[in-house]
Amino acid sequence: MRVNDIEKVLPCIADPWKLRIIAHLDEKPDLPLIAKYLDGKYSENLGMVVIKIGIKEMNFFQNGQITVRMVDSEQEASDLVNRILAMAYHKAMIGGDI
Numbered sequence: 001m002r003v004n005d006i007e008k009v010l011p012c013i014a015d016p017w018k019l020r021i022i023a024h025l026d027e028k029p030d031l032p033l034i035a036k037y038l039d040g041k042y043s044e045n046l047g048m049v050v051i052k053i054g055i056k057e058m059n060f061f062q063n064g065q066i067t068v069r070m071v072d073s074e075q076e077a078s079d080l081v082n083r084i085l086a087m088a089y090h091k092a093m094i095g096g097d098i
Helices: 031-038 074-095
Strands: 003-011 019-025 041-043 048-053 056-061 065-071
Touching: 003 074, 019 074, 031 041, 031 048, 031 074, 048 074, 056 074, 065 074
Parallel strands: none
Antiparallel strands: 003 019, 019 065, 041 048, 048 056, 056 065
């Protein structure tokens, strides 16, 4: 699972010098698994997981959409999402959840 395309690049609401990226994954994410292995907050009702890494925040949605806040570039957002997804699924394989 990887970032497939970037839909929008907007100024971040919290810091106008940073960016807010709206992107889509190439497949729908397993939200409970992502929340479990990345220490995220999962809302089944909203169909989303919120992950924070330092000041950066990512929202993963049930339909495969992602928002990334407080990044400097589209490339940084894509790289960050791809790295943490690889880490989550790697941990899940080791943990026997996949």
